[in-house]
Amino acid sequence: MAGGSVSECKEYLFKVLVIGELGVGKTSIIKRYVHQLFSQHYRATIGVDFALKVINWDSKTLVRLQLWDIAGQERFGNMTRVYYKEAVGAFVVFDVTRGSTFEAVSKWKHDLDSKVKLANGSPIPSVLLANKCDQKKESFNSKVLMDSFCKETGFLGWFETSAKDNINVDEAAHFLVDNILANDKGLPYEESNGDRIKLDQETVAAESKPGCC
Amino acid sequence: MAAEDLPSEFDVVILGTGLAESVAAAAFSRVGQRVLHVDRRSYYAANWASFTFNGLLNWIQQYHVNELQDWSSLLEDGEEVIYLSNPDTASIKNLQVFCFTSEEDEKEEEASSSTPTNAAEDHNINADEEAVKESSETESAGNTVTNLLVAIDCIISEHSILYNPCNSPENVPDTARVSKTGSYFYLRLMYSRGSLVDLLIKSNVSRYAEFKNVTRILTYRQGKVEQVPCSRADVFASRQLSVVEKRKLMRFLTSCMEETEEQMAYHGRPYSEFLRDQQLGDNLEHFILHSIAMVTEHTLTEEGLASTRNFLQCLGRYGNTPFLFPVYGLGEIPQCFCRMCAVFGGIYCLRHSVSCLLVDKDTNRCKAVIDSRGQRISCSHFVVEEGYVGPERKRVATPPRFISRAVLITDSSVLSSNSDQQVSLVTIPPIAAGCAAVRMVELSSSTMTCMPGTYLVHLTCQSSGSAYEDLSPLVSRIFCTPDSPDQGNTQNCPSVLWCLYFNITDGSGLETEGHDLPSNVYMCSGPDGGLSHENAIKQAEAIFSKILPDEDFCPPAPNPEDIIYDGDATASAEGEDKEGEDKEGEKENQDKLEEAVLTEETVQTATATSTLPSG
Numbered sequence A: 001m002a003g004g005s006v007s008e009c010k011e012y013l014f015k016v017l018v019i020g021e022l023g024v025g026k027t028s029i030i031k032r033y034v035h036q037l038f039s040q041h042y043r044a045t046i047g048v049d050f051a052l053k054v055i056n057w058d059s060k061t062l063v064r065l066q067l068w069d070i071a072g073q074e075r076f077g078n079m080t081r082v083y084y085k086e087a088v089g090a091f092v093v094f095d096v097t098r099g100s101t102f103e104a105v106s107k108w109k110h111d112l113d114s115k116v117k118l119a120n121g122s123p124i125p126s127v128l129l130a131n132k133c134d135q136k137k138e139s140f141n142s143k144v145l146m147d148s149f150c151k152e153t154g155f156l157g158w159f160e161t162s163a164k165d166n167i168n169v170d171e172a173a174h175f176l177v178d179n180i181l182a183n184d185k186g187l188p189y190e191e192s193n194g195d196r197i198k199l200d201q202e203t204v205a206a207e208s209k210p211g212c213c
Numbered sequence B: 001m002a003a004e005d006l007p008s009e010f011d012v013v014i015l016g017t018g019l020a021e022s023v024a025a026a027a028f029s030r031v032g033q034r035v036l037h038v039d040r041r042s043y044y045a046a047n048w049a050s051f052t053f054n055g056l057l058n059w060i061q062q063y064h065v066n067e068l069q070d071w072s073s074l075l076e077d078g079e080e081v082i083y084l085s086n087p088d089t090a091s092i093k094n095l096q097v098f099c100f101t102s103e104e105d106e107k108e109e110e111a112s113s114s115t116p117t118n119a120a121e122d123h124n125i126n127a128d129e130e131a132v133k134e135s136s137e138t139e140s141a142g143n144t145v146t147n148l149l150v151a152i153d154c155i156i157s158e159h160s161i162l163y164n165p166c167n168s169p170e171n172v173p174d175t176a177r178v179s180k181t182g183s184y185f186y187l188r189l190m191y192s193r194g195s196l197v198d199l200l201i202k203s204n205v206s207r208y209a210e211f212k213n214v215t216r217i218l219t220y221r222q223g224k225v226e227q228v229p230c231s232r233a234d235v236f237a238s239r240q241l242s243v244v245e246k247r248k249l250m251r252f253l254t255s256c257m258e259e260t261e262e263q264m265a266y267h268g269r270p271y272s273e274f275l276r277d278q279q280l281g282d283n284l285e286h287f288i289l290h291s292i293a294m295v296t297e298h299t300l301t302e303e304g305l306a307s308t309r310n311f312l313q314c315l316g317r318y319g320n321t322p323f324l325f326p327v328y329g330l331g332e333i334p335q336c337f338c339r340m341c342a343v344f345g346g347i348y349c350l351r352h353s354v355s356c357l358l359v360d361k362d363t364n365r366c367k368a369v370i371d372s373r374g375q376r377i378s379c380s381h382f383v384v385e386e387g388y389v390g391p392e393r394k395r396v397a398t399p400p401r402f403i404s405r406a407v408l409i410t411d412s413s414v415l416s417s418n419s420d421q422q423v424s425l426v427t428i429p430p431i432a433a434g435c436a437a438v439r440m441v442e443l444s445s446s447t448m449t450c451m452p453g454t455y456l457v458h459l460t461c462q463s464s465g466s467a468y469e470d471l472s473p474l475v476s477r478i479f480c481t482p483d484s485p486d487q488g489n490t491q492n493c494p495s496v497l498w499c500l501y502f503n504i505t506d507g508s509g510l511e512t513e514g515h516d517l518p519s520n521v522y523m524c525s526g527p528d529g530g531l532s533h534e535n536a537i538k539q540a541e542a543i544f545s546k547i548l549p550d551e552d553f554c555p556p557a558p559n560p561e562d563i564i565y566d567g568d569a570t571a572s573a574e575g576e577d578k579e580g581e582d583k584e585g586e587k588e589n590q591d592k593l594e595e596a597v598l599t600e601e602t603v604q605t606a607t608a609t610s611t612l613p614s615g
């Protein structure tokens, strides 16, 4: 999903998914990262597919990051393919205070890998977030265990995060974007999907497209 | 993915995730109604679904018996129960699968895969005796191209077919050559204009969908596949047409855009007669009747002209032909509406059904439903896919109509060209008197539906017999199968590697009103044979305006890209932004639409192919 370039500056648009069980803090992490906000009680996000974060990556690179929250489909894990479509990265979130949410991580990862792939056929880069680390109890899995879990399950890495105390949220995002950019060098999006049509961009190409024979 | 209890009260409960139900779900949720949307299947989009090849094999394989449970203990005073049934039982029948692979490939496959499987065994379905016999005949003919490996003939009438995600995919038949990427099942095209496209644009649901244009339109005539010229440029470049024909065609297509007195004089008479009297000649008559209007010899002039105009108006909107193909199949479209519903707070559960409705005897209204886990859920309205409603509750004016379908995987295109990435629509007039016209779509690997080097072909017609009876004679003429008449002379025609035949209920033949149902229960029908999908959108809109006559139907959703928070104007900004966005979005869309109309007034020429009156 790379964009065009203006003079020397390259602009990218990345769709990143934020998935995991209900109540693990997905919406909180997005709010923290994009809006620098945290609230114990806010109403569910209604009517918004994703939050947009614009990152001045370096002097030559602008990244527009779409963070897709999972809306009302999370409760039973039945995501439409539409949600996964064209994603280039993902965060899988669990709640360190609830063991069951960690157990669901591999199910989410499996669902993710079965529904979307990079153009070259490999799984999209994903990062595991151990959220609510501000409430961490002693018993939380050791780092060694987490590292090997990530290796087995196919995560690039993991971060202990807190949306509440703003711990590691920026770092995790930076880590993921770094990996997405590395992938993107290989395959410009436009090239592979050039002839696809979006309905709201009609007729632009009707004449310029090659004819049927 | 935790299984927890659902809230016990909703405004609208919707059962079935087909197009009409999904559009209704999005519309209700969009204006703030609390929506619960469930489907007993494990996949979205009901009879509109697209499957991977493995998913399709699973769909064919899985049986699920619907057990009636007694939930009468959950009844309150003054209530009675209406039990619902299983939607797949009635809507699909005569399913037959044939797998042909070449002997050479078989050897390769044996070398590469350690477990060549016999699908007939794996599927626990008896192989059809006759088909097996055919296979030995083919072998004795010494044909190197095909060898019938498997024939499964099962009639699905008492069981549902269910894709079971817990079943391991290991025992998939030896289809390495044909599967891989996935071949999609319910392939359907859509016209680039009409209610569905308008709604996608108006509601902003289009942001979830991507399309490709059908690249060429072909027709089958006198045993040959020919290309139909599709744009003004095509007409002039065409080598099949003489200069005189070219002029005549351009003149005709320009003139038929407006209603003339001459045309009026033919109202009530066949379109074919009108065309004959235009002295266009056989070639042009064929193109216009079968490929542009896509009607039959008997279609009336007014209807034929309307179809011709519709074709011409759709032409050039997004490309060279009037047809769009959703990337990954039409099954994506209902899911786009489901996503919209979820984004506005709708709750989704698959593998979850409604077993029965609780009806207040006095008011004849459905007060609550009991879901498949035995939970009582109150609702003000209940919307249901037609298949869930038992036949005893339906008012059936005419016997249900069926569509015959065939899905083939082939090794080459029916008309090779310099590009192997064509998406072709082929209109095939009735091959004999009394036969139906057939619409065929051939997809190349560019559509993400089949492996490079293979083609996915869908054939559709109105049923008169089983799908196999209706379509296999044509398949064996156009393609090379063990049934093909002249085995010696098949080097030019594509070989069929795998094929599937089945019949499915024709949604256009189903009444949605006047059934023996509570007054707040609304029924939606499944897909019909047509390309316009008007039916589903109209049903959803009608249900919506009956329940909420004063609300807007699917107003544009705000564009999240435009909602930029920069730290201070946050939390509450959401609601406000939405209001503002709505109006702007709407205006923008309208502007775009008008622009499109303006750029299109020049009539281009075209010809397409396809049939099935949607009446």
Ligand SMILES: Cc1cc2nc3c(=O)[nH]c(=O)nc-3n(C[C@H](O)[C@H](O)[C@H](O)COP(=O)(O)OP(=O)(O)OC[C@H]3O[C@@H](n4cnc5c(N)ncnc54)[C@H](O)[C@@H]3O)c2cc1C
Binding pocket: A081, A084, A085, A086, A114, A115, A116, A117, A118, B050, B051, B052, B053, B054, B055, B056, B058, B164, B165, B166, B167, B168, B169, B180, B181, B182, B328, B329, B331, B332
């Ligand atoms: C309608 C549709 C839309 C799609 N849209 C997109 C998209 O937008 N973007 C994208 O990148 N990809 C998309 N895909 C592709 C899809 O997400 C996967 O990438 C693709 O199906 C994987 O193909 P594969 O060859 O690896 O098959 P596999 O992953 O080997 O198998 C896929 C199929 O195997 C079967 N299967 C797998 N596991 C099980 C199990 N546990 N139990 C039973 N059966 C099982 C199922 O039938 C499944 O459909 C789409 C696919 C479909 C069908």
Ligand SMILES: Nc1nc2c(ncn2[C@@H]2O[C@H](COP(=O)(O)OP(=O)(O)O)[C@@H](O)[C@H]2O)c(=O)[nH]1
Binding pocket: A020, A021, A022, A023, A024, A025, A026, A027, A028, A029, A039, A040, A041, A131, A132, A133, A134, A135, A161, A162, A163, A164, A165
């Ligand atoms: N202590 C603490 N609470 C959090 C954190 N992140 C989220 N929460 C709380 O967890 C609850 C669920 O969060 P939410 O973002 O709605 O989860 P979602 O369902 O995954 O979107 C809310 O009450 C949040 O305030 C965190 O990092 N620390």
Ligand SMILES: [Mg+2]
Binding pocket: A026, A027, A028, A069
């Ligand atoms: Mg949330």
